[in-house]
Amino acid sequence: GIPATPPRPLATRRKSRQIMVxxxxxxxxxxxxxxxxxxxxxxxINATLQQIAELTAAGCQxxxxxxxxxxxxxxxxxxxxxxxxxxxxxxxxxxxxxxAAIDAGCAAVRVxxxxxxxxxxxxxxxxxxxxxAGTPIRxxxxxxxxxxxxxxxxxxxxxxxxVESALWECSLFEEHGFRDIKISVKHxxxxxxxxxxxQLASACDYPLHLGVTEAGPAFQGTIKSAVAFGALLSEGIxxxxxxxxxxxxxxxxKVGNQILESLGLRERGLEIVSCPSCGRAQVDxxxxxxxxxxxxxxxxxxxRVAVMGCVVNGPGEARDADLGVASGNGKGQIFVKxxxxxxxxxxxxVETLIExxxxxxxxxxEG
Ligand code: SF4
Numbered sequence: 001g002i003p004a005t006p007p008r009p010l011a012t013r014r015k016s017r018q019i020m021v022x023x024x025x026x027x028x029x030x031x032x033x034x035x036x037x038x039x040x041x042x043x044x045i046n047a048t049l050q051q052i053a054e055l056t057a058a059g060c061q062x063x064x065x066x067x068x069x070x071x072x073x074x075x076x077x078x079x080x081x082x083x084x085x086x087x088x089x090x091x092x093x094x095x096x097x098x099x100a101a102i103d104a105g106c107a108a109v110r111v112x113x114x115x116x117x118x119x120x121x122x123x124x125x126x127x128x129x130x131x132x133a134g135t136p137i138r139x140x141x142x143x144x145x146x147x148x149x150x151x152x153x154x155x156x157x158x159x160x161x162x163v164e165s166a167l168w169e170c171s172l173f174e175e176h177g178f179r180d181i182k183i184s185v186k187h188x189x190x191x192x193x194x195x196x197x198x199q200l201a202s203a204c205d206y207p208l209h210l211g212v213t214e215a216g217p218a219f220q221g222t223i224k225s226a227v228a229f230g231a232l233l234s235e236g237i238x239x240x241x242x243x244x245x246x247x248x249x250x251x252x253x254k255v256g257n258q259i260l261e262s263l264g265l266r267e268r269g270l271e272i273v274s275c276p277s278c279g280r281a282q283v284d285x286x287x288x289x290x291x292x293x294x295x296x297x298x299x300x301x302x303x304r305v306a307v308m309g310c311v312v313n314g315p316g317e318a319r320d321a322d323l324g325v326a327s328g329n330g331k332g333q334i335f336v337k338x339x340x341x342x343x344x345x346x347x348x349x350v351e352t353l354i355e356x357x358x359x360x361x362x363x364x365x366e367g
Contacts, residue, residue, distance in 0.1 A: 022086025022107030027207025034256035035062040043071035058250040076104035113169035127178035159196035186213035190228035207239035281309030283327035
């Protein structure tokens with residue numbers, strides 16, 4: 001069989017404490033996990049569980065649900081119980097929902113120090129409830145809802161302001177012996193966000209949840225997140241990630257997983273390598289690459305498939321690929337590990353590649 005591409009991290013990981021979000025370890029030497037958030041009304045239990053199932057199928061490892069109302073809080077117990085992956089309750093204004101989420105068996109609770117002034121008086125009680133239940137807390141600072149005191153002090157949501165807010169909230173929990181914490185300091189500007197996380201990374205040893213908030217529609221949000229997470233993860237900073245897109249949440253998971261694969265932080269899944277095409281191309285490379293991608297979608301095997309526009313350089317350029325095609329003269333040379341194994345008419349390229357991919361996948365014992 002063909003061995004999987006081994007992970008090759010760019011940097012030594014920052015040393016962080018490890019917490020358990022349900023059965024998913026976050027921090028320490030645990031693999032960087034990918035999470036998303038549902039967009040359904042949490043009180044609509046069926047719709048929420050359906051979306052969680054879709055997210056799980058897309059490779060989501062932890063899911064967060066919003067808890068703005070009492071109905072949502074009441075839905076948590078069933079959702080936490082039936083979800084295939086750990087559920088984090090996202091709570092902003094109402095401390096009472098924190099207790100509800102802990103009682104409901106949520107894997108963690110996210111609180112926003114900027115939105116819950118009332119929390120400060122209740123930290124002792126929350127720390128006790130969370131500590132007794134073994135429920136970690138994410139302290140999730142957000143530029144858009146920064147603590148007013150810090151906004152006044154710094155004038156705007158600077159990296160220093162975000163970090164001070166997070167560490168202040170941590171200190172309140174620490175006073176009560178509670179350290180089962182992870183932190184996020186999100187901003188919509190990747191530069192501010194990267195600086196905030198760098199400062200946070202050197203100021204504490206809590207695991208960090210990376211996010212660029214309000215990253216935008218899919219194209220812009222994907223790039224902003226990839227650039228920001230890439231900068232931080234390549235310095236060993238970041239223990240779990242959430243890509244925020246104004247797009248269906250399973251898109252966030254695809255992007256998140258792709259970022260980790262690109263950085264060598266996760267074993268590569270199916271990877272389509274296609275040439276950019278040039279004046280030598282004898283086939284419409286873009287369409288062919290899209291058809292091959294669509295045909296192989298959902299194959300969960302570490303396979304690198306090359307789609308090349310011509311036979312001049314095709315096989316040579318794609319020698320690292322497991323499987324590929326180089327087109328020319330209305331035909332496609334199908335090659336495996338750089339060796340041409342057969343030539344098929346152009347109309348048969350996609351189906352032949354799929355057949356060969358399945359054959360290789362079967363050889364790898366995962367087909
Ligand atoms: Fe150009 Fe051929 Fe290289 Fe594609 S494989 S970029 S068509 S030379």
